[in-house]
Amino acid sequence: MRIALTVLMLMLLLVQQASCQEATREWVFAGASTMQGWAPNAAAKGARLTSDGLKAGPCEFDPFLTAAGLFIAVHPGVRVEVEAGCDRDGEWQLFWAVNEEGPFGGFSEKRSARFFVKGGEPRPYVVFPGWQRGERILKLRLDPPDYSSFTVRAIRLTGPAEGKASPRADWSFPNDAGRWSVFPAESRTASRTGPDGWELTGGSGVIALSPLLDLDADQNTWAAIAARANRDTRLTLRWLSSEKGGLHSFSVPVQGSGATRVYNVDLSGNNDWQGRILMLGVEAPAEEGAVVHLLSVKAGPERSGPSQLDVAFAGFTAPFVRQGWDATFEVRLTNTGGAPSAPGEATLTPRGALSLAAGQPATQTLAALAPGETRTISWQVRTSGGNNHGVELKLHTGESEQTRTVSLSCHPALPEHLT
Numbered sequence: 001m002r003i004a005l006t007v008l009m010l011m012l013l014l015v016q017q018a019s020c021q022e023a024t025r026e027w028v029f030a031g032a033s034t035m036q037g038w039a040p041n042a043a044a045k046g047a048r049l050t051s052d053g054l055k056a057g058p059c060e061f062d063p064f065l066t067a068a069g070l071f072i073a074v075h076p077g078v079r080v081e082v083e084a085g086c087d088r089d090g091e092w093q094l095f096w097a098v099n100e101e102g103p104f105g106g107f108s109e110k111r112s113a114r115f116f117v118k119g120g121e122p123r124p125y126v127v128f129p130g131w132q133r134g135e136r137i138l139k140l141r142l143d144p145p146d147y148s149s150f151t152v153r154a155i156r157l158t159g160p161a162e163g164k165a166s167p168r169a170d171w172s173f174p175n176d177a178g179r180w181s182v183f184p185a186e187s188r189t190a191s192r193t194g195p196d197g198w199e200l201t202g203g204s205g206v207i208a209l210s211p212l213l214d215l216d217a218d219q220n221t222w223a224a225i226a227a228r229a230n231r232d233t234r235l236t237l238r239w240l241s242s243e244k245g246g247l248h249s250f251s252v253p254v255q256g257s258g259a260t261r262v263y264n265v266d267l268s269g270n271n272d273w274q275g276r277i278l279m280l281g282v283e284a285p286a287e288e289g290a291v292v293h294l295l296s297v298k299a300g301p302e303r304s305g306p307s308q309l310d311v312a313f314a315g316f317t318a319p320f321v322r323q324g325w326d327a328t329f330e331v332r333l334t335n336t337g338g339a340p341s342a343p344g345e346a347t348l349t350p351r352g353a354l355s356l357a358a359g360q361p362a363t364q365t366l367a368a369l370a371p372g373e374t375r376t377i378s379w380q381v382r383t384s385g386g387n388n389h390g391v392e393l394k395l396h397t398g399e400s401e402q403t404r405t406v407s408l409s410c411h412p413a414l415p416e417h418l419t
Contacts (some may be wrong), residue, residue: 113175262305342398352388
């Protein structure tokens with residue numbers, strides 16, 4: 001019965017996830033019998049429909065495909081997904097027209113977005129044009145590179161159903177997975193949701209995208225991602241801004257301890273975090289083999305989550321230490337969490353050819369640290385002959401304990417006649 005309930009819950013989550021976005025318009029060329037309103041220009045030589053998609057090439061200068069006669073209502077959360085491949089790496093450009101004005105019938109550089117396509121077989125790419133509420137798209141144009149041979153498998157306009165944008169950004173998974181969408185849509189199996197959170201698989205290219213937002217960037221300068229990973233890796237925080245087009249990004253290191261941690265990201269100095277924040281997203285790691293379980297995403301005016309003591313630095317204060325010298329071993333701790341840390345102790349245990357200096361206690365009192373506060377503690381140590389120098393650092397605060405082993409490098413002692 002428990003297994004059946006778990007399976008039922010996963011199925012419901014997947015159904016919810018699928019229903020939170022709707023394809024505004026879709027053109028699938030692979031196996032199609034008609035161009036479905038898209039027309040190649042004269043430079044797109046040999047344009048034809050195949051089982052793989054709309055193929056053309058070798059092209060001449062400035063090839064493009066155009067779709068006219070559209071009247072598509074859009075909003076800032078609508079994105080364009082293009083499944084395309086090319087015989088070379090290159091920049092593609094998407095144009096759109098909301099009127100027929102100008103020498104190019106409404107098309108202009110101002111109403112365009114560029115994206116990079118890797119050479120090879122078709123794969124999905126996403127473009128966020130930053131369309132405004134109330135706009136109607138009358139025409140689209142897709143420009144592959146000059147003199148290329150290319151394949152377009154499909155083009156989709158998709159995104160969350162338009163509704164009232166939320167002024168609050170705070171989601172937990174799997175409960176809120178049904179409110180988010182996924183790019184590319186066919187990669188849902190690489191972003192499963194279940195009791196352990198939202199699973200993002202490395203190398204999948206999956207981007208999990210929030211519902212529409214209306215956040216004041218100046219008042220909400222912190223983003224918090226709660227996650228755990230099977231190895232050290234990186235997630236990418238994504239967002240849309242009302243002031244700067246495109247899908248912006250910030251790389252977030254994630255520790256591979258297997259334990260859940262909250263990663264607070266300070267965006268107050270990020271030039272792309274401005275105006276109104278219209279959408280948030282989290283992109284899966286790039287490395288194959290990395291698996292991250294996403295537990296929550298939040299944006300707000302301050303740090304979030306429990307206290308977390310991170311070791312920002314651990315090592316000798318001097319850049320050059322020889323065997324037989326006295327030295328200072330320093331640890332810089334930062335509370336990266338959203339709550340004050342409990343008072344505790346820090347204990348240093350030398351290993352190998354390293355010892356505490358005479359009279360130096362191994363354990364020191366560690367006072368509470370406020371969120372964002374950094375504190376430095378140090379020990380006097382003595383190095384001896386040999387190549388094995390290291391320490392074990394143990395931090396104990398409240399009910400939390402962490403241990404870190406640090407290897408140290410010491411240069412050989414000078415010969416006696418040089419001392």
